Amino acid sequence: MKIGFNFNPIGYVKNDVHDAKFRGWKKLVSRVVIDDTYVEALDGLEEFSHLFVISRLRLPGKLLLKRHPRDRKDLPVVGVFATRSQMRPNPLGLHLVQLLERKQKELLVRGLDAVDGTPVVDIKPYIPEQDAVTSARVPDWVHKLHER
């Protein structure tokens, strides 16, 4: 038995990027524009330096349960839940971003890897005491992916 859940956008990403293959996400500054209904739910967020943005990815493409991470044939085929690929059963994106400024219903953020118009479904503050695990172990292919 399957029971689905409905989520509504609380806002949208605004930037100049329309191609998911863009390579400058880390430095990119985007705006997250929140629906008027939720403006006061942002109060206090400006005291955090980093946030998680949870998005509804817009370019889910074809769903394969296993694949080469970023289609790189030199990396092993792994399950989608072992990757951060956009092609996943529920196309939810998790983006850790730096908060530069809050202006009323707008958040100015750096490092949001989502194209212009991406719907946002949640925003959570980043709390290093519970979110930062520097000693976490990853497989070798992840190191290869981050080498440049």
Place this chain on the structure above:
Amino acid sequence: MKIGFNFNPIGYVKNDVHDAKFRGWKKLVSRVVIDDTYVEALDGLEEFSHLFVISRLRLPGKLLLKRHPRDRKDLPVVGVFATRSQMRPNPLGLHLVQLLERKQKELLVRGLDAVDGTPVVDIKPYIPEQDAVTSARVPDWVHKLHER
């Protein structure tokens, strides 16, 4: 104009906790049992020590846009997006957990703060190079919350 998205559970949390006010989450070992359809999407996950589990929180309660974090009157009233409260417009939970073992369709994890039966909508590997920001700034009330 609002456009909703439908997400289906990919699995469920199994543990002995039925009360969201439980206090021993950090040490609690839970099972995440994945739907048969997605078993192979877990392949390779066992090489990561930590994961993000994204859940559909089951006890959303009454939605207030602003509140005292954890109802503690000694902490300031802030917007829900500045908290990790369960009472949020889209009741998505983000849980960083330690992966102890994968047995086929089951993940044995430590530190999952979700009651028995909580639906899971996504699983992502934790990658410290992109997910760990030890220097992130938080407001004083967060430190008070973590004092014990």
